[in-house]
Amino acid sequence: MTMVLAICVAVTFGVSIYLMLGRELKGIAMGVFLLGHAANLSIIAMSGSPILHTHGAEASRAPATLEPISEHLDEQRHPLMTGVNIKQPPVLEHHEPMTDPLATIVDPLPQALILTAIVISFGVMAFLLTLLVVTSRRTHTLAIAELAQEPAPEPDGGPAQA
């Protein structure tokens, strides 16, 4: 599963760099947006694969070898798949013993980090889009080459639209 994620990270990252190297602000904004996805995906990859590995040919069939948790797993198999054991989301039954909670649930820390990142990247995007609108209002172009030739705006806000 990590491999899938790594490929996704590679592709989204590549595309976002490609977009950001472009010559037009809209594409750059999309690149920034995509960059957020790429970064988030690479962070969540660090929580390790949610697939519980068992060795050998019976990996797909046999129940997990971990005795204390196998019963939970049996109840909570992933609905889409038979035979693959998947960890549970980081939501606790508070009565259960927790000597090693991460054996049964996925690592919650990367998720918390990403949650923050999502919100912030949304804020950044909103800001960026507004900037885009304002820029196009003032300069009538979003092409970088043309923007570079615009005179620097006056301190009081530049030549306002009539």
Place this chain on the structure above:
Amino acid sequence: MASEWIVLFAVLAPVAFGLLTLWLPRGWIEPRMVLATAGPAIAFAMLLNTAIDNRSALQAQHDYAEAQASHNDHAHGDEHDNSHAAEDASGHHGHADSPADHHSESVHADADAPAPPTTGVLPWMPSLNINIAFLTDGLGLFFGLLVSGIGTLIMLYARGYFGRAGPTSADDLYRFYPTLGFFTTAMLGVVLADYTLLTLLFWEMTSISSFLLIGWDRYDKKAVKLAMQAFFTTGLGGMGLFGGVLVFGNATGYWRWSEMLTHSDELTAQLQHVGEHPQLLWAFVLMFIGAGTKSAQFPFHYWLPGAMAAPTPVSAFLHSATMVKAGVFLVGRLFPVFAALELFPLVIIPLGAVTMLYGGVVALQQHDLKRIFAFTTVSQLGLLMAMYGVGAIDYHGQPAIDYDVTQIANHALYKAPLFIAAGAIGHVLSRDITQLNGAFYKHPAICGTMMAAALGLAALPGTISFQAKELFLYGVYHGIEAGNVVLWIVLVMTVLTAVCNVAICVRVWTTLLGLPGGMREEHGEPDHGHHHEHAHEHGLLAHLIWLPGALIVSLQFVGGVFPKLAWSRMLGLFEQPATAHNYFASHYGGLPNLTELSIGTPLICSAIAIVLGVIVGLAKPLRGSIGDFADRIYPAMYWLSVTGGGRCFRLIQTGNLKHYLLFVLGALLLGFTWAVQVDLADNDGGMLAALSSDTAGNLFEYWPGILLGLIVCLTAVLIPMTEVRIVRVLFLGACGFAVVGLYLVYQAPDLALTQLMFEIISVILFVIVLRLLPREKLHTIKLGNKAWRLVLSCVVGGVFGWMTLIAASTDRSATNPGKYPLGKTMAQHSYGNKDGLDTAMAGADGPELRGGGGTNVVNVILVDFRGFDTLGEITVLGIAAMGVWSMMPHRRRRDGRTAKPNNTEQPGVTA
């Protein structure tokens, strides 16, 4: 020893009272003056009390030790009839093996390495070696009294000075008193702080207050420029001092001046072999840069004449009497230890001597009174520096310094009155000396003060200045006697400087009295002073414009006529113990009376200086008004840093996103390549192993994952391939939804929900924004451009994929016994159930650990464990919202412009 609270209060009193004056209504000038004056006055009283306490404590120790000594050893006891401090000190040397009694030990320490009188410590930032403690030794207290004493009188003088300036005076005083109080506090802090870094802190505060006061006239562009120049120069020196203090603290572990003084033996030994301790050398050089710039040593002296743009009370206080002496003070602080450094006299004497002569010569060629006195200040500061340098030359086998405090005091006692009188005369007549011919008959009090102070400048017999100059000449002469023939040059330079000073004195006298030799206005030179004929004030307050100066200058003559009294009652209280070995003490038992001086080279030098000075003063040549070439140093530096810095900046900050990206990605690729190299060489290629499917997991192990991954990749790749922008946005959205799916696979329902919501809003937002944007022109994109973009993107993308694999496959269990320790701990503490905790975390009898009380671990992390992070996130969101709001078109309508209807439909993106 003084309580730290008392000294702290004394230090803070001026600024506290200065701020208190802000509560008074603007018109209340007299109460304001009284309140502002109270600050330094109280500080003065408290410091004086501390000084007397210290003195009596020292005396008590002394007496006790004498009693002990005579009790234990009668043969030595006889020596104590001699009251000379020098022999006292050497007498105590003999009792190293007297009973190891508390007191005699401390006295013994006093003779060898004096235990400096420090106050207690108020902890402030102990981990950074900054605490509040004060060193109330002679040097510090002397400076403290000088600052607070002159400060008191300057507060009064300011009333006289601004009081006549017309309708703005109330406003001026309103601003002036708090600023001056701030400076007084900063300066007191510099001289009294024990922690080196605390001294530095106050040191910078003096630079800031000096800046504020030089640029007092905020609308005078020139003054502001000069203020910048002073600030820049002394600020640079402050950096030097900072570096020096850090290097010194690092090398020795001493962060207090008192520690430095008590361990002077050890440090002296190290400094004598400084080759093995290069850090100490650096510390000295850096600290001296700080001292040299602050004390206006050549070639950094230019800021001081420039600082004369300040109102005269400021010039008299900061730029002659106190702040510029901070550098001298610092050298005096370092002297007991760093005098052992061979470099010490070699650096300080030449610099000081050159500054001294240069200042004197340039002063001769000025016409503005304030500039004349400013250059003589530069000259005198050079002399004070050179004095410490000369003191470091071994005399009778020991570095010795003759009455450093006396010489410093002497300068303050005539220079402050000179400035006070110059400011006063500038207010009533003019500051240009050529226009003051015969001014004495119009303003006898002001001119009388100036003329009396000028006698001190000329160091004529009868002033304490004369003794001070003699002291310096003796010091140089003894250096020559000790075999340093080069010092003849310094002696000659001193005499020449004295000639300049005498000449200026003669000019002031002849001009003010209207005598034939005086300066006259020649062919209508432009007047630099502002000579408005102010309305005369009457009453006692009117005299405040010269009375403080007269008070200060009278001390000159008291000290000059009764030097023994001055030494034993005033200045002797503060002399450093090193002075116990000086020449005057052993010959005259203090400062010599005039009649006691024996005829020798120094006295002859003084006589020569006076005679030549009178000739030069009366002679016509050398009266032109020329500038100071060093005035160009700062503009050159300014040009270099601003223009040159701007060019460098534009070289790196091109403003082109492409360049930034290339920099960042290039650094990434380089770093990664290097990491792979290192990994292959040292670590058996663990990074390469991350690529194998063993650790990365089977690609095909879970088909929903493959499906979602495919969608993510496909939509992402399609975005740049389509030209229709709405379709691109839809692809972007589709990619985002597939990412939501991946979150689900990774068992992150919170992420999936949040991302889903924001993804929907984002797509809608993007579409709306697209509608507001102009239609883009069809670009003809060159293929070459596309090709390198493609290559770079592929490489970087591949590297990131690889890095993800490495990060995900790191075997954390190998380095940490508990796998994923942080996430595990957080999961365990999320609800706070004690049962499952490791025994180490909750001991059998420990308190029940309470967690976040929630079962959703991610939520608990966000609001509890990383609550401040979340607060920061909210702040970022708030800032973004404000930015969006401020840019939104509806704001324009307030300007009376009508926005287009569709402009106002910017959606509330931040809701």
